[in-house]
Amino acid sequence: MSKRQYWLMKSEPEAYSIDDLKRDGQIRWSGVRNYEARNIMRDKMNVGDRAFFYHSNVKPPCIVGEMEVCTEPYPDPLQFDPDSKYFDEKSSESDPRWHLVDVKFIRKFENSVTRDILKEAGLSEMQLFKRNRLSITHVEEEEFIKVLELAGLEPLD
DNA sequence: GCCAACGTTGGC
């Protein structure tokens, strides 16, 4: 069993929000079409890893909750669907290009943690800030705990 | 709504 790792995953709440995840319980993290983000899901994530849910493209952008990786990676079905905006004609079922994992809801923060709060708390070294536009980034364990603290929460087992 | 950052595409 590998050591649990921590991640941050962005979503525009207009497209899919923490409240949607709370309602659904579990969701396929569909639609990632960036190779680096895909590689993280395909090669780096493990069942049981924890991730922050980050609301992007809103004011203010912020971390709004916690979730857990709950499946092994598998091909994103939308890449095969001609009607989907995520259809990829260069991909095939025999050699799929895009992989994803499912995540499940753990908790929504009562106090979401904005970028400003993160910076003020000395977390400006987070990959979130270093890796402009990358929608999935790695989070150090210490950073993860610090963010929970900022949200007024204790780490879960 | 602007636009900087930056990944992707495609002509050569």
Next chain:
DNA sequence: GCCAACGTTGGC
């Protein structure tokens, strides 16, 4: 294989 053109992300 270079790189200009183009498209997208996402903070501001």
